[in-house]
Amino acid sequence: MKKINTRKIKQIVSQLCIEANMNLRKDILNALKKALKVERNKRAKRILREIIDNARIAKTERLPICQDTGVAVVYCEIGQDVSIVGSEFEKAVNEGVREGYRKGNLRKSVVSSPIERENTRTNTPAVIHTRIVPGNKLRITVCPKGFGSENKSDIRMFEPTATTKDIKDFVLDVVRNCGAEACPPLVLGIGIGGTFEKAAGLAKLSLLRPIGKRNPKKHIGRLERELLGDINRLNIGPMGLGGKTTALAVNILEFPTHIAGLPVAVCVSCHATRSAKKVL
């Protein structure tokens, strides 16, 4: 049994919070550069150049890519042959988030109660998802999620008779409703199937898949490609000011569901779709 101390977990989470907020993912950066080459709208091109420049400055000057440094969503895949020793696991993850946001001078955006709205001043608690997987490794992924885009996410519980066109129309409506507030170009994570909460979880999880990598299931890969084409014909463009770069990617994950339903969740993410991971 491999032992991993929670001190190490805290340290890694802290580093990942800083890295994710300051280094734009390579696949997102490459997708932005590719979009810049094919975009014809002058204003859209200028905005794409500014977004790319912003990422370069953030990296070299050690500054956050965006002022909204998000809620820290932390995915932990724990190998079943790993023994976590030391303090409480979730406490260690939260201490890591607290330290990372303090050391990185990252904005603290979490309020303790959604009704009373008092800032916790630590950006904790994080949203932690743990999964037990085979093996003796611990994979930690930190995704700071900004709320300009998160607020535009949506879910619909379709009847099982819904068609692919119904699903597409729903996704297009979600994108139309984003406008500039979700800071396009977007990355859309879509979860289809499971239950209400499973679909939403899949939608967010799919944001971790590198841009340009299609779902290997043929019918899902085709739906991703068709949706991306339809979205980029909406002429919303970078920051909602026109152009054909409304989304960089549509990533879909599907899961078996009940005979009586068809849940579809759309997680909207922005040009600052961030994540950083480490395997222990």
Ligand code: SF4
């Ligand atoms: S939607 Fe994204 S780019 Fe816009 S403010 Fe929020 S985190 Fe920043």
